[in-house]
Structures are given as structure tokens and as C-alpha cells.
Amino acid sequence: MKVLITGVDGYSGWPLALHLLARGHDVAGVDNLVTRRRVKEVGSWSATPIPSVARRLAAVREVLGRELRFYRGDLGNWSFVRSVLETERPEAIVHLAEQRSAPYSMIDVHHAVATQVENLTGTLHLLYGIKEIVPDAHLVKMGTMGEYGTPNVDIPEGYFEVEFRGRKDLLPFPRQAGSWYHWSKVFDSGDVMFAAKVFRLRATDVMQGVLYGVRTPEITDDRLVTRFDFDETWGTALNRFIAQAVLGVPLTPYGKGEQRRGFIALEDSMQSLRLALENPAAPGEYRVFNQFDAAYSVNELAERVARIATELGLRPTIEHPPDPRVEAEQHYYQPLHERLPALGYRRTRELDDVIREIFHDLLRWRRRLVARRHVVAPTVNWRLPDSHGLLRARQPADPRGLPPSVPPEPAGPAPGTTPTSAPTAVSAGPTDPTA
Numbered sequence: 001m002k003v004l005i006t007g008v009d010g011y012s013g014w015p016l017a018l019h020l021l022a023r024g025h026d027v028a029g030v031d032n033l034v035t036r037r038r039v040k041e042v043g044s045w046s047a048t049p050i051p052s053v054a055r056r057l058a059a060v061r062e063v064l065g066r067e068l069r070f071y072r073g074d075l076g077n078w079s080f081v082r083s084v085l086e087t088e089r090p091e092a093i094v095h096l097a098e099q100r101s102a103p104y105s106m107i108d109v110h111h112a113v114a115t116q117v118e119n120l121t122g123t124l125h126l127l128y129g130i131k132e133i134v135p136d137a138h139l140v141k142m143g144t145m146g147e148y149g150t151p152n153v154d155i156p157e158g159y160f161e162v163e164f165r166g167r168k169d170l171l172p173f174p175r176q177a178g179s180w181y182h183w184s185k186v187f188d189s190g191d192v193m194f195a196a197k198v199f200r201l202r203a204t205d206v207m208q209g210v211l212y213g214v215r216t217p218e219i220t221d222d223r224l225v226t227r228f229d230f231d232e233t234w235g236t237a238l239n240r241f242i243a244q245a246v247l248g249v250p251l252t253p254y255g256k257g258e259q260r261r262g263f264i265a266l267e268d269s270m271q272s273l274r275l276a277l278e279n280p281a282a283p284g285e286y287r288v289f290n291q292f293d294a295a296y297s298v299n300e301l302a303e304r305v306a307r308i309a310t311e312l313g314l315r316p317t318i319e320h321p322p323d324p325r326v327e328a329e330q331h332y333y334q335p336l337h338e339r340l341p342a343l344g345y346r347r348t349r350e351l352d353d354v355i356r357e358i359f360h361d362l363l364r365w366r367r368r369l370v371a372r373r374h375v376v377a378p379t380v381n382w383r384l385p386d387s388h389g390l391l392r393a394r395q396p397a398d399p400r401g402l403p404p405s406v407p408p409e410p411a412g413p414a415p416g417t418t419p420t421s422a423p424t425a426v427s428a429g430p431t432d433p434t435a
């Protein structure tokens with residue numbers, strides 16, 4: 001199948017490209033590298049050293065023996081979107097390219113507006129591009145379980161039957177998002193649902209649970225590694241807890257720590273996306289998959305991380321700072337997830353095993369965590385008017401961010417590898433050892 005992945009340089013887009021290439025699919029990817037820039041903006045970097053795009057593409061060629069066509073550009077640019085679709089004519093598009101951090105969207109008015117304008121514009125451009133250029137293509141759009149919030153009833157997969165004043169209907173399940181970012185996903189969902197109806201598009205809206213993990217079977221070489229964010233803005237709670245355990249500082253579930261969310265291993269998310277691609281929605285069909293595997297509270301995550309850290313000889317402690325977010329700290333949470341298992345989804349990874357794997361990688365790259373240890377504690381607060389000053393104030397004085405006692409981490413490809421340019425007419429961008 002010919003697949004276009006938007007956001008191919010990102011945490012999940014990169015392993016998805018490898019996963020599909022390894023299974024013989026023809027894959028092209030789009031990215032404007034904005035996540036690399038924005039993680040720097042908040043004074044952080046990926047714990048795993050991410051090679052430049054050119055080096056990543058060369059590694060794919062060398063390790064997998066496959067070609068990944070890459071287009072550098074912004075989905076906010078309509079001519080760019082149109083020309084990629086005209087050149088590629090994909091049968092399926094996996095749309096991952098959005099601003100994906102809830103705290104980032106809550107920094108101030110500019111970050112809120114950028115999140116919503118960029119996310120909605122990119123999705124609308126793709127919807128019109130599909131309508132005009134590849135009307136039979138299947139859109140797999142990445143939403144989030146966070147669209148639903150935490151209602152006091154079970155959460156169905158997108159739709160539920162309602163009876164009101166003696167009449168019944170099947171209606172979209174109400175969304176109660178918890179950040180400007182999550183609301184951008186809700187608005188996206190409405191746009192995709194509407195476009196499927198009026199343009200007769202094939203659409204799968206994936207309510208993605210929180211992803212965890214840093215490895216998939218195709219990541220056999222450090223040059224193929226995906227990013228791993230651990231700062232308060234870009235890192236998930238689990239990522240931050242493991243980083244905190246490695247750094248020897250307390251693990252910090254916010255507030256009571258009974259916030260429950262759906263989670264899925266990175267590798268199992270790739271399996272789910274492939275199943276969605278291989279079983280496309282029908283023309284005019286808008287379907288919703290709740291793509292998670294199990295629900296955990298943040299306290300459960302912290303306790304698991306602490307237990308495994310102790311097994312590894314670390315001495316973790318747990319503290320509960322006030323919750324900087326506005327969210328229920330104790331609540332009912334029972335989302336359904338039946339559609340993917342019906343297509344053949346089976347869990348292949350256990351949380352504890354993945355946590356051990358992440359520890360293994362973070363202990364190897366501990367120096368990169370040490371160099372950015374000041375970015376894990378929260379500064380972005382949902383109620384404070386402007387967190388940008390606080391974020392700016394913690395930028396490292398040394399641009400490489402390494403304190404004198406920490407020798408710089410060699411980044412990028414193994415010695416002796418010659419970087420090659422991207423196979424398309426677009427520039428792959430400079431080497432970015434700090435990304």
C-alpha cells in the first residue's frame with residue numbers, strides 16, 4: 001500500500017514509517033521539524049540523540065534496504081500539501097503532524113492560538129487535498145483519548161445511543177477536553193466527521209491513548225532511534241517518572257495522583273495503525289477507534305517505576321506537588337475498546353517490560369538527562385496567566401546545555417557513516433545533534 005505519513009520525524013511517525021517499510025509498504029513522509037524546534041524553545045531536548053533527517057533517511061536505506069521519501073514542509077501551506085498529494089497520490093494518509101503538547105498549548109495566548117490554528121489548518125488542508133486530488137484515499141487521523149475528558153459514565157467508541165423525551169438517536173459522544181490542545185483535537189474530529197459525510201471521504205479517527213516506549217523491533221540501531229521527551233512540557237507522566245528515577249530526584253505524580261488514563265505501547269500502537277490501514281473505512285464512513293490497551297492511574301505508574309528502579313539499584317522516592325492542571329484528581333474512567341481487537345489487535349508488550357527497556361536506554365543516555373535536569377519540574381500552570389517568562393528563564397546558559405562536569409554526548413550516526421541528502425527535491429535540513 002502507498003502510505004503518506006504526516007509528522008514522520010516525530011515520536012510515533014518515525015517508528016510507524018519503519019514498521020510499514022519493514023512490511024513492504026511504500027512510504028513517504030512529511031514534516032516541518034517543528035517539534036525539534038519547540039522542544040528547544042522550552043529549554044529541553046530528546047533524551048535519545050536524534051540524527052538529522054538526512055542521516056535518518058540514510059540509516060533507513062542502509063539498515064532496512066528501503067527508501068523513505070521525505071518532504072520537508074508545513075501542512076499550513078496549501079500549495080505544499082497539494083503538491084505532495086499530487087506527486088505521491090497515496091492510497092492512505094496517516095495524519096500525525098500536529099502540535100501535541102497540552103502544557104505547551106497552555107503557556108500563553110500565543111501558544112494557545114498557534115496550537116489551534118496550526119492543528120485545524122493542517123487537517124482542513126488535508127481534507128480538501130484528499131477531496132480534490134485523491135478522493136479514494138483513506139485518512140487515518142490521530143486524535144486523543146483526552147478528547148473525551150473523564151465523564152462519570154462508560155466512554156464508547158465515538159458514538160452512543162441516546163434516548164431523550166421519548167426519541168432515540170445515535171450521536172457523537174460528548175467531548176470534554178482538558179487543554180487548548182485537546183480542544184483542537186475535538187474541533188478536528190468534528191471537521192473530519194463532516195468532511196467524511198459531505199465529501200464521501202474514508203476516515204478513521206483514532207482516539208489515541210498515551211503512548212509509552214522508545215523501541216520497536218525495527219529500531220535495531222541507534223541511528224534509527226525515536227525521540228524521547230522527558231521535560232514537563234513535552235514528556236508524558238511515565239517518561240518524566242523514569243527520567244526522575246534516573247536523575248535521583250523524587251517522582252512527582254501531580255495532586256492526588258488518581259488521574260486515570262488509557263495507555264498503549266508504542267509498538268502496539270504501530271500494530272493498531274497498520275490494522276486500521278489494512279481494513280480501511282468505506283467511502284463516506286467516519287469511524288472512531290479508542291486506541292489504548294489498559295488504563296492506569298498516575299500513582300500506579302509512579303509505583304511501577306519506583307519498583308523497577310529499586311530492582312535496578314536506584315533509590316526512588318515519590319512526592320505529590322500540587323496539580324498545575326485543572327482536572328479531576330479522582331474519578332470514574334471506563335472507556336470501551338472493542339473495534340481494534342475485532343480487527344485482530346493483540347497486546348504484545350507488557351508495561352513493566354517496556355519500563356525496563358526505557359530505563360536501559362535512559363541509563364545509557366543519562367548525561368543528556370543530567371544536562372537538562374532543570375526542565376522536569378512543572379512551570380506551566382493552567383490557571384496562571386502567562387508561563388512563558390518562567391520557561392524562558394530556565395534556558396541553559398551554554399547552548400549545548402552540558403554542565404562542565406558532563407562530557408558531551410556523541411550524537412548522530414555511527415562514526416564513518418556518510419550522510420546523504422533526502423531522496424526528494426526538498427532539503428532535509430542541517431544536522432541537529434541537540435534535537
Ligand SMILES: NC(=O)c1ccc[n+]([C@@H]2O[C@H](COP(=O)([O-])OP(=O)(O)OC[C@H]3O[C@@H](n4cnc5c(N)ncnc54)[C@H](O)[C@@H]3O)[C@@H](O)[C@H]2O)c1
Nearest residue numbers: 007009010011012032033034035074075097098100208211
Ligand atoms: N505521543 C502520545 O502519547 C500521543 C497520545 C495521543 C495522541 N497523540 C497524537 O499523535 C500525533 C503524533 O504524536 P507524536 O507524539 O508523534 O508527536 P511529535 O510532536 O513527536 O510528532 C509530530 C510531528 O509532526 C510535525 N509537525 C507538527 N506540525 C506540523 C505541520 N504543521 N506541518 C508539518 N509537520 C508538522 C512535528 O515536527 C513532529 O515531527 C499527534 O497528533 C498527537 O497529538 C500522541
